[in-house]
Each structure stands twice: as C-alpha cells, then as structure tokens.
Amino acid sequence: MRILHTGDIHLDSPFAGLDISCAQKRRRELRETFSRMMRYAREERVDMVLIAGDLFDGAFVTRETVILLLREFASLECPVIIAPGNHDPYEKGGIWEKTVFPKNVHIFKENTLTKIDFDDLGCTVYGYGFTDTYENECPVKGTVEDNGRINILVAHGDVMSPISSYAPLPVSVLKAFGADYVALGHIHNTDAANEALEGIGAYCGCPEGRDFGETGEKGALEVHIDDETVTVTFVPFAKRAYITHSVSIDGAESLLTVKTAVDNAVRALSDGKENLVRLILRGSVSPSLNLNVEALSEDKRGLFHLEIEDATSPTWNGDSLKNDPGIRGELYRTLLPKLESEHEEERKTASDALRYALAALAGEDILEI
Numbered sequence: 001m002r003i004l005h006t007g008d009i010h011l012d013s014p015f016a017g018l019d020i021s022c023a024q025k026r027r028r029e030l031r032e033t034f035s036r037m038m039r040y041a042r043e044e045r046v047d048m049v050l051i052a053g054d055l056f057d058g059a060f061v062t063r064e065t066v067i068l069l070l071r072e073f074a075s076l077e078c079p080v081i082i083a084p085g086n087h088d089p090y091e092k093g094g095i096w097e098k099t100v101f102p103k104n105v106h107i108f109k110e111n112t113l114t115k116i117d118f119d120d121l122g123c124t125v126y127g128y129g130f131t132d133t134y135e136n137e138c139p140v141k142g143t144v145e146d147n148g149r150i151n152i153l154v155a156h157g158d159v160m161s162p163i164s165s166y167a168p169l170p171v172s173v174l175k176a177f178g179a180d181y182v183a184l185g186h187i188h189n190t191d192a193a194n195e196a197l198e199g200i201g202a203y204c205g206c207p208e209g210r211d212f213g214e215t216g217e218k219g220a221l222e223v224h225i226d227d228e229t230v231t232v233t234f235v236p237f238a239k240r241a242y243i244t245h246s247v248s249i250d251g252a253e254s255l256l257t258v259k260t261a262v263d264n265a266v267r268a269l270s271d272g273k274e275n276l277v278r279l280i281l282r283g284s285v286s287p288s289l290n291l292n293v294e295a296l297s298e299d300k301r302g303l304f305h306l307e308i309e310d311a312t313s314p315t316w317n318g319d320s321l322k323n324d325p326g327i328r329g330e331l332y333r334t335l336l337p338k339l340e341s342e343h344e345e346e347r348k349t350a351s352d353a354l355r356y357a358l359a360a361l362a363g364e365d366i367l368e369i
C-alpha cells in the first residue's frame with residue numbers, strides 16, 4: 001500500500017515578509033505546488049492521500065483555492081483523508097461544512113478519535129480534527145481494534161510538549177495505540193520531532209517554506225506499507241527554498257569588499273530555483289564603513305528575494321584614535337568607557353555615536369549612514 005502524506009500546506013498564507021507582488025506570486029506558487037503533489041499522487045497511483053491538518057492558513061479561503069481543491073480532489077481515484085488542524089479547524093458554518101467535497105474526500109469532523117474503514121485496501125484510518133484553535137487534551141486513547149488490518153492514524157498535534165495547547169500527543173500514547181503508521185502534521189521543521197517518534201510515524205513538514213523560520217528543502221512523504229515493513233521517503237515539491245546564510249566580512253574596510261562577499265555568497269547559494277535568501281553579515285569591520293544593507297540588497301542578483309542583515313561589530317583603530325591630539329581623539333577618549341561597557345546596548349549606542357561623529361567630521365552626509 002502506498003500513501004502520499006502531506007499537511008501544513010497553509011493555502012492562502014499572507015507571506016507577510018514579502019512585498020505585495022512577491023507575496024501574491026508566492027500564494028499562486030503554493031497552489032501550484034499543491035497541484036504538483038496531487039499530480040504526483042495520480043501519476044504514481046498511490047492508494048491514499050492523507051492531509052494531516054492546516055490545509056488552509058485560516059478562515060479566509062479564496063474562491064480560487066476552493067475551485068482548485070475541488071478539481072484536484074475529483075481528479076484522484078484514491079481516497080483523500082483530511083484531519084483539520086489548528087489553522088483550519090472544523091467549525092460550524094466554516095469552510096469544511098460549507099464546501100461540498102467530492103465523494104472520495106473524507107474529513108474528520110470531531111475532536112475525538114473516530115475511524116474510517118477502507119475494506120478494499122484492508123485498511124482502517126483513525127483520526128480526529130481540531131474543532132477550535134486550541135485543543136488541550138490528547139485525543140488519542142486506547143489501541144487499534146484489529147491488528148490484522150493496516151492501521152493508520154492521521155493527526156494534527158504536538159509530540160514535543162505534553163502541555164501543548166495544540167493537541168499534545170505523547171510518543172508513549174502513540175506507541176501504545178499501535179498503528180502501523182502515524183501521519184502527523186503541525187510541526188513544520190520536522191527533524192527533532194521525527195527523531196523523537198522513533199520510527200512509528202512522521203511529520204511531513206510543509207510543502208513550501210513561508211518565511212525564514214521555515215528554511216531548507218520542503219516537500220511531502222511517500223509511505224510504503226508492506227506486510228511488516230513501513231518505508232518513508234521524502235519527496236521534494238517546493239518551488240523555492242528559504243535560505244539563511246552567514247557571510248564573514250571580518251576586517252572589511254571598503255564597500256567593494258563587502259559587495260564582492262555578497263556576490264560570492266549569492267552565487268554559491270544559487271541553484272537555479274530563484275530562492276529566498278537572508279544573508280547575515282558578521283565580523284569586525286572598520287567603523288567608517290557605511291554598510292547600507294538596503295542599498296546592498298537592492299540588486300537581487302537573480303534571487304526571488306534577498307535581504308541582508310548587519311550583525312557586524314565595529315573595530316576601532318583605538319591606538320591611532322587614542323593618541324590623536326585633535327577632536328577625534330578627544331571624542332574617542334570620552335566615549336571609551338561606554339565603548340567598552342559590559343552592556344551590549346550601551347556599547348552599540350556609543351559606537352553609533354562615534355561612527356556618526358567621525359563621519360560628520362569627515363564631511364560625510366550622516367543621513368546616508
């Protein structure tokens with residue numbers, strides 16, 4: 001038996017970190033990624049599609065999205081089983097109730113465990129749905145009814161925290177339940193949670209990252225269940241990836257050096273997918289260096305989105321300033337206790353003050369700094 005396990009799709013997400021036209025494009029791409037997953041399910045002739053919650057990002061669902069879902073689900077020959085999550089709970093009068101889904105779509109409507117039998121597959125799918133944003137109780141109890149069948153549990157919840165407000169699911173409870181596979185949703189960055197599950201199931205993660213909290217390769221899971229063995233394979237589906245990368249510009253004294261470092265980093269990160277990249281500039285740099293990160297990231301260098309964060313610390317050429325008999329030296333000597341303060345904020349304020357003052361003394365336009 002072969003299953004496509006997805007979830008946390010968050011259709012119609014606002015993509016608030018991007019400008020309006022990029023955000024709109026990402027919403028469209030997210031729909032396309034969903035379509036690609038459904039096409040994969042059709043072409044690979046999987047026996048079942050599981051959606052482990054958060055198909056929608058919220059109560060606002062566009063008409064375009066509903067039309068797309070109905071078309072994609074109707075084009076599948078296999079059942080689609082949906083367990084609504086905290087972002088798209090099964091509420092009275094909500095999207096799930098209002099929409100007439102094709103007959104192959106099964107939705108868990110209650111926040112207690114129920115089951116659906118698929119006799120032609122010899123399979124029973126257990127699950128529940130969120131009926132509200134929060135779910136403080138663990139909805140999974142007891143054990144599977146018939147060990148002779150393929151038993152699957154589809155659940156949106158949190159295996160990492162026993163006091164979670166999003167359906168706490170202790171691994172011990174899931175183990176005791178005894179399903180052949182637990183198809184989970186809710187945790188988008190899956191590594192630690194999947195390790196904690198010790199092979200009894202997996203979180204599928206989201207098919208597209210939506211901000212810099214969701215970096216790296218994204219996709220869905222294909223699950224093969226044969227007599228005794230369960231094999232889980234990651235299938236990449238994301239159109240683009242969010243990537244956060246540190247760039248050392250230690251010792252940089254000119255903007256040209258910084259630009260070159262940014263160019264090189266972007267080149268190394270480009271894989272033809274027009275990704276979304278956040279570069280973090282690190283290191284100690286000359287205080288006279290005018291690191292205008294907005295200007296530096298204006299040229300997207302072929303990326304879909306580029307943002308640059310300045311996390312450098314200034315190095316003061318203390319010796320020459322300290323011995324400077326003029327106003328620069330006086331300024332430095334006055335600020336020195338604060339430049340060496342143990343409080344980071346005070347150090348930052350003092351170094352900003354020094355930078356502005358040195359720039360003003362050099363006749364630079366300090367508004368440009």
Ligand SMILES: [Mn+2]
Nearest residue numbers: 008054087186
């Ligand atoms: Mn989610």
